[in-house]
Amino acid sequence: MATQDDIAKTLERRLIELTGQIAEIDNELHGLLPADWEDQATQLEGQDALEGIEKSKLQEVGQIREALRRISQGSYGVCVKCGEPIDPKRLKALPTATRCISCAG
16 A cells, blocks of 8 residues: 555655746737638637636646645545544555545445
8 A cells, every 4th residue: 555655755746747837828829820710710729719728727727736635644544534544445446535535425
């Protein structure tokens, strides 16, 4: 079973990966629009999709930062609702989980 240090390292690697992806999306979103109206419409439609992807990635970044905070404070793996330990299998599948399976449902 992975230790909390292993989980923290995995989360930190994912955080770096996400940060790079978000930067790429930001560059794409803030690029110049083409002069042609039809091309602009197509690009703006693509930007709507990119904004949705960016929002999802930003949410994941927040969850990872919160999990890393819990690890550093020693409260990682404890359900925020009932205070019981979160099953290690659940944490392996979803390292940012804040609730045990009973409270998550």
